[in-house]
Amino acid sequence: MDPAKPSQELLRSLTDEHVLRALMRHRLLTRAELSTETGISKPTAGESVRRLTEAGLVVDTGRRTPGGRGRGRVGSYYSLAPDVGTALAVSIAPEGVVAECHNAYGDLMARAQEPLGRPARPDDVTAALARAVDRVRQLAGEQPEAGTIHESPSNGVDPSIRPASPGPKPRLAVVSAADPVDRQTGRLLQLPDAPFLLGEIDPVAVLAGRVDGPVHVDNDVNWAAEAEWAAAPVDDFAYVYLDEGLGCAIVSDGEVRRGHRGVAGEVAHLITVGPGGRAMPLIEVFGELGLRCAGSTAIDVGRVLEERPPAVVTAVGGLIAALATLIDPEMVVIGGRWGMQLIDRIDQEVACSPRPVPVRAAKVQHEPALAGARTDALHRLRELIVGR
Amino acid sequence: MDPAKPSQELLRSLTDEHVLRALMRHRLLTRAELSTETGISKPTAGESVRRLTEAGLVVDTGRRTPGGRGRGRVGSYYSLAPDVGTALAVSIAPEGVVAECHNAYGDLMARAQEPLGRPARPDDVTAALARAVDRVRQLAGEQPEAGTIHESPSNGVDPSIRPASPGPKPRLAVVSAADPVDRQTGRLLQLPDAPFLLGEIDPVAVLAGRVDGPVHVDNDVNWAAEAEWAAAPVDDFAYVYLDEGLGCAIVSDGEVRRGHRGVAGEVAHLITVGPGGRAMPLIEVFGELGLRCAGSTAIDVGRVLEERPPAVVTAVGGLIAALATLIDPEMVVIGGRWGMQLIDRIDQEVACSPRPVPVRAAKVQHEPALAGARTDALHRLRELIVGR
DNA sequence: CATTCTAGTCAAGGCTCTTGCCTGGAAAGG
DNA sequence: CCTTTCCAGGCAAGAGCCTTGACTAGAATG
Missing domain, CATH: 3.30.420.40 (ATPase, nucleotide binding domain)
Known part of the structure; x- marks a missing residue:
């Protein structure tokens, strides 16, 4: 049966989904703004915020509406909770491995690069992948709390302050690999006469312990096409x-x-x-x-x-x-x-x-495969958060 | 914004959709059976039947639960209204034109065939298409009322009893043509070196006045694949x-x-x-x-x-x-x-x-293109009825 | 200090769904 | 024939969700 079963609970979850998506788009909203943004009535929106706050998905940031905005009563700004999770986007290419961690707003939280020797040996690739992901988790753990607005961090995060915590695991990973990928297993496949630059690697196995959720692997050209589609x-x-x-x-x-x-x-x-x-x-x-x-x-x-x-x-x-x-x-x-x-x-x-x-x-010239993987990772993270 | 806006009306329409789909599957159901079939509570199902009856989509067939079924109170059997509409599936091939009319249950209401000379001239094809569709509407108009169960009518409907009414127009048509079809316009396209057996025909124009809704045209091989997919x-x-x-x-x-x-x-x-x-x-x-x-x-x-x-x-x-x-x-x-x-x-x-x-x-051997068009026409008719 | 404006809440009302009970009528069984 | 059993359908109560409209609290404006 295709359409969802009608129930009051369905309505409620739909309301919550609208509120969460509005917060993903605008990061900081008062209850009144949420109401106009979603088209949902004020009391309903307020109730949804109460529920979501209780569930830990949304937080009161403590910030209040700025004085310049108007005369009325001050409002409380809400945003997604900092621990709604992050998404990992990874690119594996002959030049090296790049791993990026993004929050639900699409902010880059951290980035790590690992070069590869040429020709790349499978063991080296696997090790570089593990190092890049560990490093990016480390860096993401050092980030200031999400939820407070901050600049997109550059690569030059000072590595001297190193807290013991490696940061929480990302909730999913999307991996791009410069070789054919088996759709079922996510492993790199050697095909007759197809380019095989990286070796027989199993990114799912490497990431299983480092990610708290699904790992999606696909060919780099497919991701580049995804990025191209997003651009045009x-x-x-x-x-x-x-x-x-x-x-x-x-x-x-x-x-x-x-x-x-x-x-x-x-x-x-x-x-x-x-x-x-x-x-x-x-x-x-x-x-x-x-x-x-x-x-x-x-x-x-x-x-x-x-x-x-x-x-x-x-x-x-x-x-x-x-x-x-x-x-x-x-x-x-x-x-x-x-x-x-x-x-x-x-x-x-x-x-x-x-x-x-x-x-x-191609319109997307800079790291096209990583761009596509990033878009997809962000999309999947958001779906995960709204509970689809 | 992808997900539907939460509202009470959404719930109601979802309930109605469930009820209509259950009736499409089972053709004859009491309110109690509808309730168990859809998982919706009895009062809600009953209320939906009341609404749909008022809207003219559902009718009380007058039949009551048969004695053999149990001891309890007799129930009223409801079914889709006979005028919820029909779907037309048409195949245009060098051998001839076949038109079929189906109701929302998938029953064949009428069928008409028009042979074509070889080689087929475009004007002849257009005329044969018009004749087949007119004929099938005529035959469908002579059918006993839908809603009362009847045998799938064979081709041999006696043409001597011919009421004046040509039968109501189908609510949509799905056309298969043995030539490339332009996706935007539905016209047959001549491509360099592609087979072109039928000529430059515009089925949408021919059917526009004969169908009370959209006309979808596609290549016969695509429809055959659709039928093959349905079979396996x-x-x-x-x-x-x-x-x-x-x-x-x-x-x-x-x-x-x-x-x-x-x-x-x-x-x-x-x-x-x-x-x-x-x-x-x-x-x-x-x-x-x-x-x-x-x-x-x-x-x-x-x-x-x-x-x-x-x-x-x-x-x-x-x-x-x-x-x-x-x-x-x-x-x-x-x-x-x-x-x-x-x-x-x-x-x-x-x-x-x-x-x-x-x-x-191929598993589907008998009129594969028509079978695919039929499946699609039925699917579209049902979507139309539930109001998607 | 009165006015104006706005965020958030409250109250009332309307709908929709569900559970549980009741009723009317038919078959089954003695 | 009368009682029992069973079931479709309806009614009543209740809970939940959403909306409108009014109200309140608090801040800026003049």
């Missing part, structure tokens, strides 16, 4: 990532579609047009042209950018044509180092194809 | 249709994904492996092998089945490999005449590919 919501598009590895994310009807195992868009083995018009898997085009790094599956980005071989553009054109026929996107977004550099050539190639699609460069 | 719910699969035309439907996360224009899965121009290992569009493989009907874009099914050329199987393997990489389906379902006949060959081909996917034949 287009319901149907494909995100093609062209760098050391080849990736692709598919957004249909406003959501990233991951497929059964979670490896939708692992395009390395897609059959496309190779040199001389022969049909061959996309990744083999690079092999034929001698553009793969020795002893690894990675593409030699420097050489691609030097030589800019037309055969590569043709091969990418074949990939985009396949996307156009199977997915019917409104546009194709190109990310990754050599993809963005060659975007004009790719655009020309696609424009002459029988099913042309607009091609444009 | 698999969240992620692809439906490949291999007949005169080449089609493909994509189901991700339990929904058919149509893409931006609605032409996701129009695979005729997908680049695959052609004869001699050359890369070429799928449909051109048939051109190269001389397997297309003269003077049309259609594939000569008879010749394909006679010759069973390995090159065709290889080309289809390339299509499925592309689906596997881009969509990551749990399985691929094969439909269409020659596709089903060659399924073993296709399965072998896919099994040796680097990303093998289980391949199986």
Whole structure:
């Protein structure tokens, strides 16, 4: 049965949800402001605040309405309780591991980075992941209490004052990994001819003891597409990532579609047009042209950018044509180092194809995968708090 | 703001929705049965029945609880009002037009078929569509009242008794067409090298005056996939249709994904492996092998089945490999005449590919597109009745 | 110091839901 | 035939949630 059972309790929980969401948007509100903000009547809003305060989700900040605002009676500002919890967003890439901790308002509470040697060995990655997460918990524990307004903390938090407490565990984690991810288990998967830069890692196992709730892992390109969608919501598009590895994310009807195992868009083995018009898997085009790094599956980005071989553009054109026929996107977004550099050539190639699609460069340039993971982590944290 | 605003009216409408849905499932219920069925208390259920009766959505059938059931007081059986409306499901294919009218229980009220000449001319198709819909409305108007239980009527309704009334207009229509459909306008679209069997038809325009509500048009393969999903719910699969035309439907996360224009899965121009290992569009493989009907874009099914050329199987393997990489389906379902006949060959081909996917034949064999359209029409009618 | 304005509370009223009891009527059983 | 058993439906009481409207307390304005 789809619709919720009608009951008075349902109404009450809906009211509480509205109040909590209003506080997430505005961080500091009086009961009267909550009432106008949510459209709920004053007594009901006040009652909800009483309930939520009792439950420990909301606190009276002690602050009162500033004198400048008007003449009336002073009001009490309420906000989310500082212990409603935080969300962890983690990015695992060949360059290193980045972990961020955010509160329910989306404030960055702490951030930690751990570099990785190249090539990264699986054990090193796992250790770096653990260190980054431990460090970010440590830093978050040193933060001034949430609930009082403070500047988004920069990285330069003084590490000399180090209280014993490592800070409370985040209530969930969202992890981005620069490799295919198994949708069921969250483990990194080695696929034939797909890039495999990090090794067989199990982020869920590493984070299980460090997070007090669910751990969601997905491929970095999927998260980048999520960030791209947040920046410019287009319901149907494909995100093609062209760098050391080849990736692709598919957004249909406003959501990233991951497929059964979670490896939708692992395009390395897609059959496309190779040199001389022969049909061959996309990744083999690079092999034929001698553009793969020795002893690894990675593409030699420097050489691609030097030589800019037309055969590569043709091969990418074949990939985009396949996307156009199977997915019917409104546009194709190109990310990754050599993809963005060659975007004009790719655009020309696609424009002459029988099913042309607009091609444009990714808008989110700075840490796109982490940005997507962060957005998702924040969304999930909020859902958790309102009790969905 | 996502969650509904809490109000007493919300509770009431939720109760009414539960009652209506229970009546849709069970067609005939007393107030006491409604109460136990929905989990709502007796007085509340009774009050809802009173409201809905007053609103004309529910009627007292006059029938009373049968003696055999127990000793207690007799109860009144309620059911949906006979005029809550009907849904129209229409299939337009080269073989002809089929129109069906269903009530909210899913009973077939009437059915009409109109053959088409081959090749079908657009004007003929439009006229046949109009005739089929008019005829089905006529037949539905002759039906005994809904609400009293009756057998699913067979096709052989005596046309001699013909009352003047053409029957009320259906509240919505869902149309399947054997050609690409524009998602925004519902018109049939001619794409380069895609099969175009019916011509430039605008079903929305034809049905606008004949239906008292929205008209939804989509490609027949998408509807077939919908029916396949209803028969065996698999969240992620692809439906490949291999007949005169080449089609493909994509189901991700339990929904058919149509893409931006609605032409996701129009695979005729997908680049695959052609004869001699050359890369070429799928449909051109048939051109190269001389397997297309003269003077049309259609594939000569008879010749394909006679010759069973390995090159065709290889080309289809390339299509499925592309689906596997881009969509990551749990399985691929094969439909269409020659596709089903060659399924073993296709399965072998896919099994040796680097990303093998289980391949199986379509389970819904009888009018699959109409079955999907019917399911969807029924679902939409019910949503309309409960007032979503 | 009176006025004006506003946050928060109180009181009344309306709805909706639930529990529990009662009633009328039919079958079952002696 | 009369009593018992059983059940659909209705009634009454009660609790909970939301709303309107009035009231109160407290601060700034003039």
